[in-house]
Amino acid sequence: MSQHQRGQRRGRAVAIGVAAALALGGGGYAAFTASASADDNVAAASIACPRVNELLGSVPGQAKAEVDRDLVQVDALTQDANARLHAAHGQGGQNFVQNAILGPLRDQRVALFDRIGTVMERTGGQRPQNLAGMASCSLQNGGGGGQADQGSQQGGQQSGQDNQAGGGQATQAGGGQATQAGGGQQGGQNGQNGAGTGTGTGQQNANGPLGADGFANGLSAADFVDIRSVQPNANDPRLGRSGIFTSRCGVSDHNNPANFIVAPGVENGAHHVHDYVGNKTSDGFSTNDSLAAGGTTCANQGDKSAYYWPVVRITQAGDQGDANELGGQADNNIGTKIKASSVRLEFRGNAKSKVTAMPEFLRIITGDAKAAVTNGPANARAQWTCSNAQNRRLTDKYPLCGSARTVRILDFPSCWDGQNTDSANHRTHVVFPAADGTCQNGFKAIPQLRMTLSYNIPQGSTFALDSFPEELHKAITDHGDFVNVMSPGLMNQVVRCINSGRRCG
Template identity: 50%
Template sequence: MRQQTHKRGRFTNKTVAIVAALALGGGGAAIIAANASAHGDKGDSGQNNTVAAKAGTIQCPDVGQKLSDVPEKARPEVDKNLAELDNQVAKAYQQMNQQQGSNDAVLSKLNDERSRTMDNIGSAMGGDNSQLQGMNDCKWQEVATQGGQQQGGQQQGDQQGDQQGGQQQGDQQGDDQQGGGDQGGEGANDVPGNAGGQAGNGPSQDDFVDITKVQPNVQQPPQAQENGSTGTFATECGVGDPELRNSDNVIVAPGVGNGAHHTHDYVGNDSNDAFANNQTFEQGGTSCKNQDDKSTYYWPVVRAQDGKDEADANELGGGQEGNVGTILTPTSSKIEFKGNAQSKVTAMPKFLRIITGDAKAFTNGDANANASWSCTGFEDRQLTDKYPLCPEGSSVTRTFDFQSCWDGQNIDSANHRDHVAFAGEDGSCPNGFQAIPQLVNTITYDVPANTPFAVDGFPEQLHKPITDHDDFINVMSEDLMNEAVDCINSGKQCG
């Protein structure tokens, strides 16, 4: 475990005051207000300061996660219609924001559109609607805060059970973990409502916690057995080119522009957009120092809630969908591939696709959540459902531990999850799966002092930290992948 070597700082009342101020929606319209909002006068910025009396989120069953058996030939049409379901939710939020009818009327229209799209999905699968039962209706769920606890969302009370990737397991207990501890500043947890952030749709003040008040919670990895693989292979691919950012998602919504409804940073392959395919990746360039690594690594951007407009302030995936503020360029992105405690690893197949985490974890629940937020110098404490407030001299980190077991056959699956799996607590893979190099990506940010921040997300996810996720497509050459495997299996540190 990393030794703590720097002095722990203290947070000023100003930090908490700014977090609380943005939690009240200063500088933006509350696009998810459930009831009437109190509008103040325009400030110097020319924007309305809006306080949402009550707020909420549209909760829809996640059809994509349930489709485990989709014929290969039907997948393009199914993916297209799944993307349309997300588009319908985003439009519903815009209609609510523009007060185009009551919430009930908007939801009724949404569910009618959703029903027709679900019929299209069933038709694409040959008329098989058995996997779609009970997946139609969307509902409005009020979200408020009381005593520092989230009310109305999926993350209520203690988070129990395994957190995927092993970063945080068991109960999250104590007021500090739940955002209810003394973070400095009088009345820090007395902010009413849960609609905050620069755009009025999160994050809330309750989404932040002082990392110095969180108890160490990271469990040691399983001890390597005689046949285990203990090496590592690193690849250096930079921190992302702002010119390559887009709001597509080629894994989940291939061929659909703005399929993510939030903006991604990209490193590695320079040709990743909604219309890329395996040939595109093969022919693309790469930001990786080793030019044989044309893999694509991408994740949602983090934005400072600083009241400023980005270039995408009026665009889909950006300000039109509540993703606002200055995009923070990472100071580093550490990409490593690690071994397995129980066995040697086998090569990943080319074009293997892996998603870790769940972009819809706030409404879906935490079954697939794999967020790990922390601060440099405090890596022994990881947060799944809170953003860390780091002391002076410490940087914000996001760590993604990817699935490290593969079914030995498929480079993707209908729900983009079933073809890979996480290793068990002892490092062993499930029956029928084999160990592959585990991708671990740690991204670091220098967040401006006294400035809250938020990860980009779908409109209905309220910028909750638990929705953090990361995506990867393997486009290493066969020789480079074999080199990585040999390095890991022989216990070396390479790359």
């Protein structure tokens, strides 16, 4: 059995029931239960995590750079969890902090610790002991009667059941129990919705995660704009005389709620569903080796790259869609998933210089899945438009396109630092060029990926992007992910095509 398969079996064997918010990780975890999620003490609280540096011992020289990057990411996870804690103040039921923040944080720390241990073993060092035992974090400086109950949550597999008619209930194998009230709170809970969810205006909604009007939780008519009312505003990157290479990979091979770039080793790391084309094996446990060994949906079999983005759903009142699947109702993503009618994957050039080849396994992300609430719009890159009006684009609203197709355009950064295939925040190793195409000092131009996704959405239908539950399905959270698994020969073809000003693929 391969390491990839073992990782899948290990991760999935400890997956908890959908209604219990999917805290993976193979063992017990500290469960913080606040006496009331809106308690003022919780607003003043912060998340504290054990530091693991002292347990690493002697890190082999070959592993040091990679381990240092992972340790930076470990700290970044805590900062992100604290931001989510403060942004979510007042939301959720009695177990919201554990299920939506502390549980997923532990899962991500376990995955990073496992990766650190693997790197150290691979480079001749010893795998540190007891790292997983330091994965759980706790709420400090507040919490109003919250308590850590570790023993009752241990035991491996947990089972959950969602009761949509009333307050859903999740029963866990250690004896722990979470019961949800029917009302729900603005912003959505991480999988703990019972009879209803807030509409985004603070009102209770008795129709469940979708309102009577079919809008997803957090959305309203104000989140949609008739494209005819938008003035021409498209500002495409300059290409100069460079060419375009198109990789033809189909529209959707499979989907799942993982993100192995940002949350490696976690089955539901995204808490929303991604569509994939290209590599057929992409999931939360993907590694460079598993991707290289996988098949591909691309016409050119030399392209085993992983291309993925959040799904779009048609939302109608009463439609539960994939209510019992990971990334579905448990994460406030309700409705019928629809595939793109077409997917165009283009690699484009740079107006200032020729492009150089991407390294194999380069990881690039664009946009920000947490741009609506948690992080703000600094890294947002959403572009929504219609097939008959692509010179008119929206960044924070969904377009109403009439009989035309709804279109998403995702442009990826294309200035590479020349050294790293990833970075702690998954952004600093590949950045966007200046408006004129110039890459900052020390960075070099690489082929720029543009994903253009088109959808046939029936006139009059409401729709929504899958998102983290606290991000309210807002259009601004659109994002995409890419891992380059092209063969060196194919990548060289891409570079030659672009630099010679041709259209290829």
